[in-house]
Amino acid sequence: MNKLLKKYPNEIEKILSRYPADQTRSAVMPLLFLAQREEGFVPSDTLADIAEITGISETDITSVLGFYTLFHEQPGGRYYIQICTDLPCALRGSEEYLETLCQKLGVKEGETTADGLFTVEAVKCLAACHRAPMFQLQGDGEIKYYEDQSVEKTLAVIEALREKAKQEAANG
Amino acid sequence: MDKKILLRHLDVPNINQLEVYRQHDGFKAFEKVISSMKPAEVTAEVKSSGLRGRGGAGFPTGIKWNFLPNDSWPHYVVANADESEPGTFKDRELMESNPFQFLEGLMLASFAVQANLSYIYLRGEFWEIAHDLDQKIQDLEDVGLLGENILGSGYSLHLRTHLGAGAYICGEETALLESLEGKMGQPRLRPPFPAVEGLYGKPTLINNVETLANLPPILLNGADWYRGFGTEQSPGVKIFSLSGCINKPGNYELPLGVTYGELINTYGGGVPEGRTLKAVMSAGASSDIVVVDQYCLDTPLAYETCMDRLGAPLGSASVIVIDDSVNIAWLVAKTVNFFKHESCGKCTPCREGTFWMNSITSRMMRNEASAADIDLLKNVALQMQGKCLCALGEFSTMAVVTGIDRFRSDFEKHVRS
Ligand SMILES: Cc1cc2nc3c(=O)[nH]c(=O)nc-3n(C[C@H](O)[C@H](O)[C@H](O)COP(=O)(O)O)c2cc1C
Ligand code: SF4
Ligand code: FES
Numbered sequence: 347m348n349k350l351l352k353k354y355p356n357e358i359e360k361i362l363s364r365y366p367a368d369q370t371r372s373a374v375m376p377l378l379f380l381a382q383r384e385e386g387f388v389p390s391d392t393l394a395d396i397a398e399i400t401g402i403s404e405t406d407i408t409s410v411l412g413f414y415t416l417f418h419e420q421p422g423g424r425y426y427i428q429i430c431t432d433l434p435c436a437l438r439g440s441e442e443y444l445e446t447l448c449q450k451l452g453v454k455e456g457e458t459t460a461d462g463l464f465t466v467e468a469v470k471c472l473a474a475c476h477r478a479p480m481f482q483l484q485g486d487g488e489i490k491y492y493e494d495q496s497v498e499k500t501l502a503v504i505e506a507l508r509e510k511a512k513q514e515a516a517n518g
Numbered sequence: 519m520d521k522k523i524l525l526r527h528l529d530v531p532n533i534n535q536l537e538v539y540r541q542h543d544g545f546k547a548f549e550k551v552i553s554s555m556k557p558a559e560v561t562a563e564v565k566s567s568g569l570r571g572r573g574g575a576g577f578p579t580g581i582k583w584n585f586l587p588n589d590s591w592p593h594y595v596v597a598n599a600d601e602s603e604p605g606t607f608k609d610r611e612l613m614e615s616n617p618f619q620f621l622e623g624l625m626l627a628s629f630a631v632q633a634n635l636s637y638i639y640l641r642g643e644f645w646e647i648a649h650d651l652d653q654k655i656q657d658l659e660d661v662g663l664l665g666e667n668i669l670g671s672g673y674s675l676h677l678r679t680h681l682g683a684g685a686y687i688c689g690e691e692t693a694l695l696e697s698l699e700g701k702m703g704q705p706r707l708r709p710p711f712p713a714v715e716g717l718y719g720k721p722t723l724i725n726n727v728e729t730l731a732n733l734p735p736i737l738l739n740g741a742d743w744y745r746g747f748g749t750e751q752s753p754g755v756k757i758f759s760l761s762g763c764i765n766k767p768g769n770y771e772l773p774l775g776v777t778y779g780e781l782i783n784t785y786g787g788g789v790p791e792g793r794t795l796k797a798v799m800s801a802g803a804s805s806d807i808v809v810v811d812q813y814c815l816d817t818p819l820a821y822e823t824c825m826d827r828l829g830a831p832l833g834s835a836s837v838i839v840i841d842d843s844v845n846i847a848w849l850v851a852k853t854v855n856f857f858k859h860e861s862c863g864k865c866t867p868c869r870e871g872t873f874w875m876n877s878i879t880s881r882m883m884r885n886e887a888s889a890a891d892i893d894l895l896k897n898v899a900l901q902m903q904g905k906c907l908c909a910l911g912e913f914s915t916m917a918v919v920t921g922i923d924r925f926r927s928d929f930e931k932h933v934r935s
Contacts, residue, residue, distance in 0.1 A: 364678045366635070369718055374700035375683055379642075400700065413702040413862075414683030416642040432604045433803055433852040434761035434838055470686065470856055471604035471803075472643055476760070476767035482643055489645035 350395035383487035387418040423465035425485035434475035443479035527615035539618040547737040552671040560630040567741035568753035573726030585713035595636040600689035603802035605836035608757040609727035623730030642683040686860040705908040748774035752820035763841035779815035793841040801833020804913035846925035851879035857914030868911030871902040882932040
């Protein structure tokens with residue numbers, strides 16, 4: 347039984363329709379994003395599902411999964427706070443910003459907060475160099491940019507997300 | 519310049535809405551072209567405009583279009599919206615703020631090579647932009663500007679976005695095609711070139727977002743008009759992304775041939791108070807490090823002049839400004855770490871070379887390196903040159919070699935004598 351197909355039949359049909367009928371392999375990356383949407387990482391049992399939909403081997407899909415940094419193979423925080431510390435941003439203080447933020451959150455770069463909500467990572471250029479410090483928030487199947495940040499501003503974003511998670515937990 | 523040609527949202531509020539874009543000449547070029555011009559005439563006009571690719575290499579756009587063979591079908595066009603070079607953020611602004619001009623450009627290029635299905639390959643981080651573009655493509659289908667038999671012309675075109683997932687190498691056009699085909703983003707051996715065997719083995723035209731955004735005004739106003747801007751060998755306008763140690767970072771649309779001095783001091787507001795200009799990199803992390811002196815400041819930013827006067831390609835014109843508070847060894851360690859992270863691992867010189875350069879620069883940053891490490895670092899870089907499968911490997915050596923040659927004392931501060 348193909349769990350992925352059963353869960354997202356319409357979306358998968360839409361994804362496949364974007365490529366020529368004999369080129370289903372092109373759907374691999376969109377399908378990996380889909381598989382990652384719910385839990386923030388690609389559960390290993392979905393690889394067989396994607397293999398079945400696209401007609402390529404599980405080994406090939408695993409190599410694609412491992413190649414790209416936006417795909418996660420292991421569970422991490424619900425949200426990834428990915429801070430750009432590449433050269434142009436570093437020239438505008440992003441390394442200090444990352445360090446202070448990590449201190450405030452009680453984590454080291456690459457670690458996840460105790461509540462399991464936030465993994466903080468340093469990443470390469472995100473095409474926002476003129477608005478450093480900045481980070482992208484990856485989670486819940488979305489990616490959003492937060493630019494011209496200060497540690498205070500970012501902590502406010504984090505608090506709002508914590509509040510949202512609490513509400514969701516309370517509402518079951 | 520009075521009016522912007524590319525960053526038109528600075529003059530026209532809400533130009534990211536279809537109605538507003540159409541009120542301001544939007545899709546006039548496309549309507550004219552599909553109703554009254556032959557594909558070859560479109561290509562000829564773009565060729566005589568002298569437009570050169572804005573993705574970095576500066577290759578003449580019209581000439582590239584002619585490379586697609588007419589005995590092999592279908593043809594595809596792929597817009598390169600991977601924009602991952604450190605210091606580059608122009609394509610993003612175009613797609614966010616003046617998206618229809620970019621889409622119209624892609625439609626014009628598609629018509630010129632008679633593609634009926636074209637893709638926009640965006641870096642995965644541009645998730646929000648991709649969703650916005652999907653909506654805008656839908657808007658265009660709704661009014662009949664995209665789809666089957668557009669406006670009764672007999673020409674049909676569909677556009678699709680495709681998201682990458684975080685890999686700088688996917689900006690390299692053959693790696694991009696691999697990625698679009700659902701594979702790891704590793705460059706292909708050439709030949710065959712994508713124009714002959716590209717996406718799904720078919721003739722494929724790949725152009726940068728900014729290149730494409732230039733097409734509607736060129737085809738509406740003509741090649742001669744476009745040549746009224748810029749220099750003889752680099753006609754037209756360019757978006758310069760300014761970042762680093764600069765008072766007013768951002769995108770500046772200016773005619774090619776504006777000087778470094780004007781860009782940095784007049785438009786960018788110069789370096790922060792109390793500091794002095796030390797160096798510039800004009801092609802992001804892939805650049806030579808150029809010493810700033812009067813000669814550099816007087817150099818016109820055009821493809822030919824940057825090469826002739828400074829020996830450093832203009833590239834994507836993403837100018838990273840460096841002032842005297844910055845140690846160049848630290849800067850080189852940053853660029854090396856970037857390339858080590860982004861090397862796709864397919865060929866040995868790049869995979870091993872970036873690894874070794876990164877261990878040496880890391881040692882320097884921990885102040886554990888010896889004086890001999892400076893020359894070792896340079897030697898590793900020189901060993902790599904000319905041996906890598908794609909340009910990334912070569913790019914990774916530019917800052918290393920020029921940095922050591924021009925700012926050796928900065929490296930000496932990081933080694934034990
Ligand atoms: C490592 C590497 C990264 C590149 N990244 C990009 C990019 O992000 N965007 C882009 O348009 N071109 C990029 N290019 C250049 C493309 O390979 C290609 O030349 C370009 O998209 C062609 O479009 P143009 O002729 O309109 O410039 C890159 C090249 C290399 C070698
Ligand atoms: S030069 Fe580097 S990025 Fe290019 S193919 Fe070789 S390993 Fe990959
Ligand atoms: S260097 Fe940080 S966004 Fe470009």
